[in-house]
Amino acid sequence: MSDTSVFDQPLVFGLDIGTRNVVGTVGYKTENEFVVVAQYMLEHETRAMLDGQIHDIGRVGHTIAKVKEELESQIGQELTEVCIAAAGRVLKTVTTNISYDFPEETVVTGEDIHTLDLLGIEKAQSILKEMNDTRYKFYCVGYSVMKYFLNDEPFSSLESHKAERISEDIIVTFLPEDVVDGLYAAVGMAGLTVANMTLEPIAAINVAIPENYRLLNIALVDIGAGTTDIAIVARGGVQHSSSIKIGGDDFDEAIIRYMRKRHNVLLGESSAEQLKKDIGSVYPREQDAIGYARGKELVRGLPTKMAVKSSEMIEACQEETDQILDSVREMLEAAPPELVSDISEHGIILAGGGSKIFGMDKLIMDKIGVPVVNIKNPDQVVATGAGTAHYYIKDGRTLEE
Numbered sequence: 001m002s003d004t005s006v007f008d009q010p011l012v013f014g015l016d017i018g019t020r021n022v023v024g025t026v027g028y029k030t031e032n033e034f035v036v037v038a039q040y041m042l043e044h045e046t047r048a049m050l051d052g053q054i055h056d057i058g059r060v061g062h063t064i065a066k067v068k069e070e071l072e073s074q075i076g077q078e079l080t081e082v083c084i085a086a087a088g089r090v091l092k093t094v095t096t097n098i099s100y101d102f103p104e105e106t107v108v109t110g111e112d113i114h115t116l117d118l119l120g121i122e123k124a125q126s127i128l129k130e131m132n133d134t135r136y137k138f139y140c141v142g143y144s145v146m147k148y149f150l151n152d153e154p155f156s157s158l159e160s161h162k163a164e165r166i167s168e169d170i171i172v173t174f175l176p177e178d179v180v181d182g183l184y185a186a187v188g189m190a191g192l193t194v195a196n197m198t199l200e201p202i203a204a205i206n207v208a209i210p211e212n213y214r215l216l217n218i219a220l221v222d223i224g225a226g227t228t229d230i231a232i233v234a235r236g237g238v239q240h241s242s243s244i245k246i247g248g249d250d251f252d253e254a255i256i257r258y259m260r261k262r263h264n265v266l267l268g269e270s271s272a273e274q275l276k277k278d279i280g281s282v283y284p285r286e287q288d289a290i291g292y293a294r295g296k297e298l299v300r301g302l303p304t305k306m307a308v309k310s311s312e313m314i315e316a317c318q319e320e321t322d323q324i325l326d327s328v329r330e331m332l333e334a335a336p337p338e339l340v341s342d343i344s345e346h347g348i349i350l351a352g353g354g355s356k357i358f359g360m361d362k363l364i365m366d367k368i369g370v371p372v373v374n375i376k377n378p379d380q381v382v383a384t385g386a387g388t389a390h391y392y393i394k395d396g397r398t399l400e401e
Helices: 057-075 110-131 177-189 200-208 248-263 269-279 310-316 318-334 337-346 360-368 381-391
Strands: 012-017 021-029 034-043 081-086 092-107 138-150 153-155 162-176 193-199 218-223 228-234 237-244 290-297 303-309 348-351 372-374
Touching: 012 057, 012 177, 012 200, 012 381, 021 057, 021 381, 034 057, 034 381, 057 177, 081 177, 081 200, 081 381, 092 110, 092 138, 092 237, 110 138, 110 162, 138 177, 138 193, 162 177, 162 237, 177 193, 193 200, 193 381, 200 218, 200 228, 200 348, 200 381, 218 318, 218 337, 228 318, 237 318, 248 269, 248 290, 248 303, 248 310, 248 318, 269 290, 269 303, 269 310, 303 310, 310 318, 318 360, 348 360, 360 372
Parallel strands: 012 081, 081 193, 218 348, 348 372
Antiparallel strands: 012 021, 021 034, 092 162, 138 153, 138 162, 218 228, 228 237, 290 303
């Protein structure tokens, strides 16, 4: 993806195009880890994205170009290809079973398994067309095989076995054509071509969960600025995923509504965000923290500065946190009992900038009843994971491949 004039390994450029920020990561993979050599985050100059989807391609492309230029200056090399991660509340997942019958008993090859995967993707796409209206054309952006069958008996691996029939349970993830085209167009405006595309939950998992632990059954909740993505990892792949239109920006808007209703004070977006950073909470602290809201009195129209308790932030964000909790519950309720049992033991991993609000981990542990793990640099994990996805082609394979 980049020359090796300075570094010993070919470099990979990963990009997280978020609702609020664009995060770029450059690094390379060793035998045991992905080594980050440069990273940069830049906020969009205007609200060019909404709920994880691009609305102004030109402005998003401009931000990507600035991130690219900064990273190039850090590494002293030109970047021409990028791995991206996609999110959005309109993503669709389809779970299905597909079988392939050989004319006679045959030794199963890797190519046979790949053909079975493609047949599964095609079947899932047909099911999606039947399930949904025809407003969207969907692209396959990832898939995961949950279980293989050899002559209708469950098998962990099919390759090199003799079989008359091979089958698999497969989950396939799709995004609408306009979402994918928007990402490609914005990246193209920055002078980049897409080397690989994956989903944000998969990208986060690539970093949050060490490779040898991805065989465990674990849940991930990625709270971004515009969306919250939830995924269950099972047998080394993503078995369930969903996205809801709630993120860090919604906490800001909730604080604005609360201050207006409760205190007759109008806050701007930046003031609400600062209050969230200072004392934002979704779970009680041992001792109330005090922050200061700077805004305008609604009655007199004069500037004001007033003290606000962190416990008020819990009340302000109640509706948004309830929606996140409900989505986590729905995901667990839809999962098989054996997965839920393992998740209760191994826990839920929190990622995304929105997860940094105080008490999110404690809230999920208290209300859902499973342990929660916070990861380092949660707002940078998707960009890094998009880069690592370059090394795990199966997780990002598309129909075109």
